[in-house]
Amino acid sequence: MANLPAPIKDIQFIADEVLDLTGHYQKLGVHEELDAETFVTVLDEASKFLHEYVGPLNNPADAQGCRIEGNIVTTPDGFKELYKNYCESGWSSLDGDPEYGGQGLSYWLQLILGELNTYYCPGWSNYPGLTHGARELLDHFASEELQAKVLPKLTTGEWSGTMCLTEPQCGTDLGMVATAAKPAGDGSYRVSGTKIFITSGEHDLTENIIHLVLARLPDAPEGTKGISLFLVPKFLINDDLSVGERNGVAAASIEHKMGLNSSATCVMNFDDAKGYLIGEPNQGLRIMFTMMNGARLNTGIQGLAATQASFQNALAYAKERLQMRAPEGPKYPNKPADPIIVHPDVRRMLLTQKAFAEGNRAMAYFAGQQLEVIKHSKDAEEVKRAEQILAFLIPIIKGFITETALEATTHGIQIYGGHGYIKEHGQEQWYRDARIFTLYEGTTGIQALDLTGRKLLQIQKGQIGHMADIIQDFINQHDTPYNKQLQKALDDWQDITAFITRSATKDPNEVGSASVDYLMLSGYVVLAYFWARLHNSAEHSKGQLGAEFYAGKQKTAAFYFAKILPRIESHQASIRSGADSLMDIQASEF
Incomplete structure (x- = not known):
């Protein structure tokens, strides 16, 4: 697979022309120095760095994977040098607090850096990505003493971070967590237990690893109400903040996975390891899930990055690969055959990839803006509105964008034909890597x-809420060729929401029966809204990115509304069919 540069123009278009980053920051009163030109300059430099140093490692790192000897985990060749260069170049500290050595730039820039990291090498992206998540949590909830101990080196990347939730007997059901934490009498705790599927749990990139661990205190209530959160370092931290002796935590093994082979996924054993309580006792799950919006948004962004990479490589291949002639006659009569991009079905697959990559990017960036509103706005009502929008959007972003990434990367393989199944071309790696994005973080x-059972029915009482208002306001204020279709899609979404709300009162199985169809239907409607916005911005652009660029956006919008949005009809039909066909069959009859 070619190491193709990231689509900075597409990122620039959405950030500047669609979502008005300058006006966004001026309204919040933060990062006002970060105009559109500076924003793009930073991302362009990031892309150049990653294209030079990360992209060439993607395929060989996937082939080599991580290795473990004893409890020592070694990352693929080149990663150690890359990580050092990445941190020294300042990318690890982009949005970090200047008090701890960060550059104080915007969260939105950091989100896009995560997208670029995944675009160039998904396995690599998890090392800086998990550290950023751990840093964010500690910045919100750790004591000042703990913050002073760990945030400086987490910010610069000298140390890395993990989140240790899952255990052999519990994944989604964290109420079954059995890892134990006992008070040591000196303000610290002794943590014992086993955690699995721990991303970056052990590696050779940093001198210390800070684990955030869910565990139970001796007198904790049962279930999710009795879980606390602890900071457990790989090496103890001396008073002068240097690394001390080894703590009682080690990797027992690494997982041999379908994809993300260059990301170390570990089984971690905690054996009387010294740890420190974060926040209040028995509030660990609440603290961890406070940060879950960011984690799930980042996973959605990983999905769109995989979609984008698969698309760009498939597009390049489709323009070069010669097979047969165009249906209406030769397009390139001087060649033995036409490039496969002339064939309608190849175009269908390419446009599907393009529609998902570019539309989902707008959706994800919009969610990132809501996070920045929550972080920085002084208006309590504005913050509350952003929180409600984000809460509703996050499961759509996590579920829909990662599911469409699987479809898009499947198309990438199909466009290559048999060559797509061969490792040297790289398309099969994007599918393998993207598969985990639909699984981790839920x-x-x-x-x-x-989305359906909690956000829609419990919290929003059967109402779509602010997203419906946002879409309706757009329809009322802008005259696009797709207003009629978008209005019908919104009305259908409202109607099927009311149907689920009514059905749930009669049979609790109706919610689970409808939930995935409802998530995907919601995703297609929200994506239609963003494609209407993309079309509107392209139609009224100042032309700074070139006529062909804007024409491509408008024609992709036409494809989306003609060929993809109609999928909501089948999801509605499936929801209306009810739960009986799922629940009537007995387990012994499968």
């Missing part, structure tokens, strides 16, 4: 239940 089914 499977698609869990996102669907969160």
Whole structure:
């Protein structure tokens, strides 16, 4: 697979012309120095760095994977040098607090850096990505003493971070967590237990690893109400903040996975390891899930990055690969055959990839803006509105964008034909890597239940809420060729929401039966809204990115409304069919 540069123009278009980053920051009163030109300059430099140093490692790192000897985990060749260069170049500290050595730039820039990291090498992206998540949590909830101990080196990347939730007997059901924490009498705790599927749990990139661990205190209530959160360092931290002796935590093994082979996924054993309580006792799950919006948004962004990479490589191949002639006659009569991009079905697959990559990017960036509103706005009502929008959007972003990434990367393989199945071309790697994005941070089914059962029915009382208002306001204020279709899609969404709300009162199985269909339907409607916005911005652009660029956006919008949005009809039919066909069959009859 070619190491193709990231689509900075597409990122620039959405950030500047569609979502008005300058006006966004001026309204919040933060990062006002970060105009559109500076924003793009930073991202362009990031892309150049990653294209030079990360992209060439993607395929060989996937082939080599990580290795473990004893409890020592070694990352693929080149990663150690890359990580050092990445941190020294300042990318690890982009949005970090200047008090701890960060550059104080915007969260939105950091989100896009995560997208670029995944675009160039998904396995690599998890090392800086998990550290950023751990840093964010500690910045919100750790004591000042703990913050002073760990945030400086987490910010600069000298140390890395993990989140240790899952255990052999519990994944989604964290109420079954059995890892124990006992007070040591000196303000610290002794943590013992086993955690699995721990991303970056052990590696050779940093001198210390800070684990955030869910565990139970001796007198904790049963279930999710009795879980606390602890900071457990790989090496103890001396008073002068240097690394001390080894703590009682080690990797027992690494997982041999379908994809993300260059990301170390570990089984971690905690054996009387010294740890420190974060926040209040028995509030660990609440603290961890406070940060879950960011984690799930980042996973959705990983999905769109995989979609984008698969698309760009498939597009390049389709323009070069010669096979047969165009249906209406030769397009290139001087060649033995036409490039496969002339064939309608190849165009269908390419446009599907393009529609998902570019539309989902707008959706994800919009969610990132809501996070910045929550972080920075002084208006309590504005913050509350952003929180409600984000809560509703996050399961859609996590579930829909990662599911469409699987479809898009499947198309990438198909466009290559048999060559797509061969490792040297790289397309099969994007599918393998993208598969985990639908699973970690909560499977698609869990996102669907969160959206339908929790967000829609419990919290919003059967109402779509602010997203419906946002879409309706756009239709009322802008005259686009797609207003009629978008209005019908919104009305259908409202109607099927009311149907689920009514059905749920009669049979609790109706929610689970409808949930994934409802999530995907919601995703297609929200994506239609963003494609209408993309079309509107392209139609009224100042032309700074070139006429062909804007024409491509408008024609992709036409494709989306003609060929993809109609999928909501089948999801509606499936929801209306009810739960009986799922629940009538007995387990012994399968």
